[in-house]
Amino acid sequence: MRRITSRFVLLIATAAIAPLMVYGAVSVTSLRRANNESVRAGNLKVAGQVAEQIELYVTNNIRVLQSLGSELTATALATWQQDRMLKDYVLSFPEFREITLFDSSGNVLASSALGKSRVALPEAAAHAAKRIYIAPIRVDDDFLPTTTIAVQLTRLQQNTGWVVGEIALEQLWRMVDNIRVGASGHALIVGEDLRLIAHGNPDEKRRIASSEQATTNAALKFVSAFRAGGVPATQYLNEAREDMLAVASPVRETGWTIVVEQPTTEAFATTRRLEGQLLTAIALALLVTMIVGYFWGRTFIQRIFALTRVTRSIAEGKWETRVQMTGQDEIRELGDAFNSMADRLVELREDVRKQERQAMFGRIAAGLVHDLSHPIQNIGNSCKLILKMSDDQEYRETFRRTVEREMVIVKRVLDDLRNIARPIPLERFPVDLNKSVADAIEAMLPHAETAGLTLKAELASQPLYIEGDVFALGRVYRNLILNAIQATAPGGLVVAATEGHGTRVQVRVYDTGCGIPSDRLNAIFEDFVTTKRRGLGLGLAISKKIVEQLGGSIAVASEVGKGTTFVIDFPRTEARPIALVAG
Amino acid sequence: MSLPAGQTTSTGLRTLIPLLTTEPLLTNEMDGSQVARLAQDWAWDESRTKLQLKLRRDVLFHDGTPLTPKVVAQALRARIAAHSVSSFASVSSVSVTGEDAVTLQLTQPDSFLLPDLALVSIAMPGKSDIGTGPFKLASQSGQQTLLRRFDQFYRGRPAIDAVEIDTYPTQRKAWASMMRGSLDMLYEVSRDAVEFVEAESAVNTYKFPRAYYIPLIFNVRHPVLKNAQVRRAINEALDKDALVQEGLRGRGRPAEGPIWPDHWAYIASAQSTTFNPDAARLRLDAAGYRIPPVTAGQMPSRFSFTCAVWAEDARFERLALVLQKQFADIGIDMRLEPLSATAFDERALSGRFDALLIEMAGRSLSWVYRFWHSPSGQVVLNSGYQSADSALERIRRARSDDEVRRGVVDLMRVFTEDPPAAFLAWQMQSRAVSAQFDVRAEPNRDILSNVWQWRPVAAPASVSR
Secondary structure, X not given: OHHHHHHHHHHHHHHHHHHHHHHHHHHHHHHHHHHHHHHHHHHHHHHHHHHHHHHHHHHHHHHHHHHHHHHHHHOOOOHHHHHHHHHHHHHHOOOEEEXXXXXXXXXXXXXXXXXXXXXXXXXXXXXXXXOEEEOOOEEOOOOOEEEEEEEEEEEOOEEEEEEEEEEXXXXXXXXXXXXXXXXXXXXXXXXXXXXXXXEOOHHHOHHHHOOOOOOOOHHHHHHHHHHOOOOOEEEEEOOOOOEEEEEEEEEOOOOEEEEEEEEHHHHOHHHHHHHHHHHHHHHHHHHHHHHHHHHHXXXXXXXXXXXXXXXXXXXXXXXXXXXXXXXXXXXXXXXXXXXXXXXXXXXXXXXXXXXXXXXXXXXXXXXXXXXXXXXXXXXXXXXXXXXXXXXXXXXXXXHHHHHHHHHHHXXXXXXXXXXXXXXXXXXXXXXXXXXXXXXXXXXXXXXXXXXXXXXXXXXXXXXXXXXXXXXXXXXXXXXXXXHHHHHOOOOOEEEEEEEEEOOEEEEEEEEOOOOOXXXXXXXXXXXXXXXOOOOOOOHHHHHHHHHHHOOOEEEEEEEOOOEEEEEEXXXXXXXXXXXXXXX | OOOOOOOOHHHHHHHHHHHHHOEEOEEEOOOOOEEEOOEEEEEEOOOOOEEEEEEOOOOEOOOOOEOOHHHHHHHHXXXXXXXXXXXXXXXXXXXXXXXXXXXXXXXXXXXXXXXXXXXXEEOEOOEOOOOOOOEEEEEEEOOEEEEEEOOOOOOOOOOOOEEEEEOOOOHHHHHHHXXXXXXXXXXXXXXXXXXXXXXXXXXXXXXXXXXXXXXXXXXXXXXXXXXXXXXXXXXXXXXXXXXXXXXXXXXEEEOOOOOOOOOOOOOOOOOOOOOOHHHHHHHHHHOOOOOOOOEOOEXXXXXEEEEEEEXXXXXHHHHXXXXXXXXXXOOEEEXXXXXXXXXXXXXXXXXXXXXXXXXXXXXXXXXXXXXXXXXXXXXXXXOOOOOOHHHHHHHHOOOOHHHHHHHHHHHHHHHHHOOOEEEEEEEEEEEEEEOOEEOOOOOOOOHHHHHHHOEEOOXXXXXXX
């Protein structure tokens, strides 16, 4: 049954669970891939927007300088007016730490600075082809990154000077600080020379101020690879060993690169949540499948178990047991068929019993005919002869003895039949086993002589006492010895021997007869079983019954062609016959 | 460390080191009242010309010498002789009047004596570097000073082993160093940087109202600025809220005068100037300062004056620009003259200036007296202003708190009607400390007042500034 259960579980697993798990794995993989792509695309979009903002920031600053330049050149302002205007611009646009106006030769004309201007006209600007020059990020006196934007002033296509603004990148930081992707995603700006310009993570901002920026920094390496044509999105461990999703976008106006970093735990949180939900749904489906499968299988297997139980019950002899099957399926049909089969078995069993009874009756009848016909015939002949030869005293006496002898036989047959059905009345007294065996041998010597074989007793040297019935024991000995004589060919030997072993005493009756086949040995003590051609076969059965009623046991060992040995075992008794006790 | 505002590196160290190494007899609270420190109690006689100070008996100097009335009397006599604060001029003698008592005899009542005593650190006579503070001077060379913990500090053993003080030429440079993790504490976070420092989780910032105001001081000898109506008009023309927002990035509050608004004698309802540029124009017009026709190459202004600005402190540059813009709006041409600290001090003392943009202490009324009472003010500032002398003198000689309050009302009226300066703003100050320290900050209180109570959060460490 376990195997059926196992197979049934395997069936559910392969038919329902395995496909569901495969579906789950495929779904989760697809979902993860799609969502990750979506998150990357989203962050790339954010990075692009940030880059646009930065470009706008730079562009706006350029426009401020251009606007200032236009006002300065177009209106022929006095120096004090230029000076005030520069100061007003610095106040109005806090991105600028200082704005200075240079003539075409690079001499300072006016400045927002109170004292000497800190800003110089970038040399590269003077040689640049474009009218706008953005200097590479540099570290100022305070170890902070800064840059300058130079805008060329022209009038009638002639270079009339430059407006140069020094940008305090703290303003850029404020803008970057306000950029948030999710809860903790942030942006950072990497300059042309792979120097960190701004970092949206307040705790990482100190890296900007560090004079030696780590070239092994994962973000900077990523930017380097990106600029070399690498992919715009990647994942890496930052210096806090946190797995980050990073995307990059260029700021074309300046050559800077925007990196948007977001912890993958946060970036892919939705993916993870959806995966979790999907896995939960699949797990629930699996659970439901298993529960339903279990209960459904249970109803299926339980009926098989019920069939098994009924089969066993019938095997134990409870022929009336039947299986009650529910449902309308093949199992129900199997149950019905089983019940029909059981009904038929009962019928067949009754038939067999009837046949057995008939056979038994026939055998008993044949046995009775065998056992009784000869004595009855002898009695009948004697009766007829008595009538014919009634005058002869000697004949009458002979016929009388014949009738009495045959009647004893008839009576014994009838007693045997009666003793089969009810307990044999026994009178138990201390009996000397040697004596009882010797008496039986003496009584059976005529039979032995008639059969032409030797019958002898081998008795123990000491008396062996048991609690027994002398007459019943004699009957047992007679049965065993008679059977032995009948089974032994002329010239053979039949011995009745006694032995004592501690608290037990034994009588062994053995012969050198034909022996009993082993397949019949087990049944020889049953009623109406005989190894002889004729007869009721009650002798050994009654002998066994007597021995067991006397507290003993009887066993047989036989070998075909060599002989048979019956061993009767009794408990020794300490009691003694009354006569002995009295004497 | 970035410098204490308005001071040079050397004067900054002169302020900070005594704060950690010495203790005064009393200290001034935020409201201008005094609390016990080395003196556990004090009492005036009825005439308020005799002040008895009862000293603590459990105080030791860094060299193990106990603090005794004799030592304190010696220290006070030395400071009085140096006229280090104005009220000491009223002290005729200092005497030991008991095992734990010192008595100061005054020639006349002086309400500034107690707040001035709070400004005087007690050091071993003749050994100014041996005090009673929580830390003792271990070494000093160049820009670095090392202080060690004083285990017998009477208020409790400091948890921090040592304090290293580094100086930086600018606040930006100092906070850049802080960002790099080279410092555990920043003396002052610049207004430009404070938002970044505040956002950093490895650093805690502590802001508190600083009893220092920024005035634009006028030289009343100036041909135009000598006119009180002009000075009053200038005060009316200034949008101080805008000055605080644009010039101080919102980290301050407009000043009505030189008296600390949280001072117990300050009366908010007293007369003050309100922002009214139209009234200012009318007042200037009435004073004869109208805007002239445009002249080539010159700004068409009612008048012009030059404002000296300390060039080495970037805080004043932006404030000066905003001021200049606001003055230009009513037709006043304020020219800016950046000066080095030395030149600035020289100008202030010599009186060779039109106007000064400066920072002044103002928690104690004695400081107001020191700056704006003409005979005393000439020690630090020579603006020629004398109008407030009478009111200031009345405050100084007041025998009761009510007299002080009445004097303050008079003083505020004088400063409104005849202002010696345009009082611009009181400042907020922020200090930054590494999150590795439990600072136990109290609201609106300078964290430097309890450095001895700071505790390293993790392993014992030293604090650098």
